[in-house]
Amino acid sequence: MEQVPESSSQTLIINNNGGSTYSAGGELVNNLASLTINSDITPQPTNDQLFQDYSTTELGDIHVPEYDIARTHTRTRRVDTHTRTRRVDTHARTRRIGTHARTRRIGTHTRRDGYKRRAVPTHVCSTNMANEWDPLTFSDWDIQMPTAVCITRIKCDISNIFKDPPPGIFISPDSDNLTKIHALVIGPSDTPYQGGFFYFFTRCPPKYPFEPPRCRLMTTGNNTVRFNPNIYANGKVCLSILGTSTGPSWIPALDLSSVLILIQSLMSQNPYHDEPGFEQERVAGASNAYNEIIKHETLRVAVCEMLENQNSCPKELYERICEQFFKFYDYYVQVCTENMSRDGETMQDPFNESRGQFQYGSILARLNNLRATLENNGNEGVGNDHMEQ
Numbered sequence: 001m002e003q004v005p006e007s008s009s010q011t012l013i014i015n016n017n018g019g020s021t022y023s024a025g026g027e028l029v030n031n032l033a034s035l036t037i038n039s040d041i042t043p044q045p046t047n048d049q050l051f052q053d054y055s056t057t058e059l060g061d062i063h064v065p066e067y068d069i070a071r072t073h074t075r076t077r078r079v080d081t082h083t084r085t086r087r088v089d090t091h092a093r094t095r096r097i098g099t100h101a102r103t104r105r106i107g108t109h110t111r112r113d114g115y116k117r118r119a120v121p122t123h124v125c126s127t128n129m130a131n132e133w134d135p136l137t138f139s140d141w142d143i144q145m146p147t148a149v150c151i152t153r154i155k156c157d158i159s160n161i162f163k164d165p166p167p168g169i170f171i172s173p174d175s176d177n178l179t180k181i182h183a184l185v186i187g188p189s190d191t192p193y194q195g196g197f198f199y200f201f202t203r204c205p206p207k208y209p210f211e212p213p214r215c216r217l218m219t220t221g222n223n224t225v226r227f228n229p230n231i232y233a234n235g236k237v238c239l240s241i242l243g244t245s246t247g248p249s250w251i252p253a254l255d256l257s258s259v260l261i262l263i264q265s266l267m268s269q270n271p272y273h274d275e276p277g278f279e280q281e282r283v284a285g286a287s288n289a290y291n292e293i294i295k296h297e298t299l300r301v302a303v304c305e306m307l308e309n310q311n312s313c314p315k316e317l318y319e320r321i322c323e324q325f326f327k328f329y330d331y332y333v334q335v336c337t338e339n340m341s342r343d344g345e346t347m348q349d350p351f352n353e354s355r356g357q358f359q360y361g362s363i364l365a366r367l368n369n370l371r372a373t374l375e376n377n378g379n380e381g382v383g384n385d386h387m388e389q
Contacts, residue, residue, distance in 0.1 A: 133236055133244050135203035135214035144206040146179055153209050154178055157256040169260050172316040179204045184317040185264050186324060192294035193267040195328030196302030197321045199313040212242050212250035221301040226353055228266050229275035286350035293347045293355055299332060304366045322374055336364035
């Protein structure tokens with residue numbers, strides 16, 4: 001093999017067997033196209049020969065390029081693998097840290113910017129996703145602080161309802177948590193819900209109004225009475241804007257008033273037809289039979305039970321109930337008197353719900369007792385203590 005010349009000439013020397021390529025200074029040349037090859041060196045090695053020699057030859061302490069490339073590639077892969085491993089480990093630690101932080105927040109009782117978050121047992125957060133609609137039992141929002149936009153918008157919604165309340169709708173914001181709103185919806189006239197007092201518990205999400213609120217009917221006779229095909233006995237309200245039914249979804253332009261008005265609209269003259277697929281009666285007289293059941297249960301549960309239990313709703317709403325009771329009293333008595341002959345008759349629910357028997361005689365006696373008690377107490381209710389929310 002020819003020796004690398006010591007002069008500073010840029011003449012390139014290649015061994016006759018197709019070995020490595022060096023500049024006159026002894027440095028490895030990587031870009032053959034930029035150099036002049038000594039014309040005395042013949043023949044030119046083929047690519048296969050170069051590859052074979054590069055992969056098997058070493059000169060002194062200088063490693064063959066292909067070997068270095070291979071080693072570098074291996075190191076690169078090792079580094080990349082190591083980096084991925086660290087990323088995975090870091091991600092795992094981050095998830096563990098986040099879980100730990102959430103666990104700590106769940107049991108924390110804090111007050112920040114006037115917003116009070118109560119301690120929630122850790123087992124509550126493992127509630128089945130089927131209850132995600134429920135503002136009482138599904139407490140994922142307890143571990144999140146409402147945004148400034150959320151608080152501002154809720155205050156605006158509440159103010160608008162107080163300034164211009166929809167007919168038959170009253171609200172009472174929770175004293176400890178502004179995202180919780182208690183609402184009273186009075187059953188519209190000329191419907192089987194007329195004069196009923198329906199208490200709803202509503203909660204706005206931390207990202208309100210970009211996400212819909214959750215709503216639950218609390219007036220259900222201890223989860224035994226289904227007042228509407230779209231209002232279940234467990235209190236679930238099926239409305240598309242709440243994400244609990246199919247149809248148009250929630251948009252930020254909607255507000256608390258919109259939700260309550262839509263809920264009130266479910267209390268229609270013929271709620272039987274609100275059930276999908278029951279736009280027409282499947283059995284003659286089914287719609288009227290359903291109305292008679294709803295009318296009876298409205299008086300029994302949404303009037304008598306709501307008034308008899310002063311802790312059934314916040315004080316402000318209970319006072320509204322007492323006021324409205326006297327306005328509807330004559331109607332209550334009329335319904336009971338007209339249907340007294342049905343006492344003991346089994347209520348035939350067209351949806352096969354177990355309903356029990358008509359009890360108009362008992363309801364009338366309770367109504368008379370409530371009136372006398374309220375008059376004696378100056379419309380302040382039937383008891384002295386009131387619920388703490």
